[in-house]
Amino acid sequence: MDTKPEIAAELKQRCYAINGLCAAVHRELGPFLNEYMYQEALQILLDEQSISHKREYYFSVVFHGKPIQHKHFVDFLVENDIIVECKAVDKLVAEHRQQLWNYMRLTGKQIGILWNFAPPMDQAEHYYLDTTDGVMYMF
Secondary structure (H helix, E strand, C coil): CCCCHHHHHHHHHHHHHHHHHHHHHHHHHCCCCCHHHHHHHHHHHHHHCCCCEEEEEEEEEEECCEEEEEEEEEEEEECCCEEEEEECCCCCCHHHHHHHHHHHHHHCCCEEEEEECCCCCCEEEEEEEECCCCEEEEC
């Protein structure tokens, strides 16, 4: 575990229900589908479990005190502070991680989940952004 031990258990607990729902989506739909199908299925399960979330959560970036007009969005913002990025690719690569890390840094959200639904064995990575020192930890 790369994160600070004192917060690792709390982080895992915060992500437990989301992990279970993502695994259920993969188990029920299977591999090799379009990313949007997995996103929609995850949204259905989040709704069924009454877990607070926003799909396609839009945010703006401010540069030198001025908003950049192009808006970015994350796949899901769960419980107002967990970013969930869904992928349907052969394997997770550095660009996918960097995308999630940028979203976390730019929104100030400290918890991020990167979930790859496409492979026969789904992949998940969990990250914590320590905003005091700007360091990204895997947990």
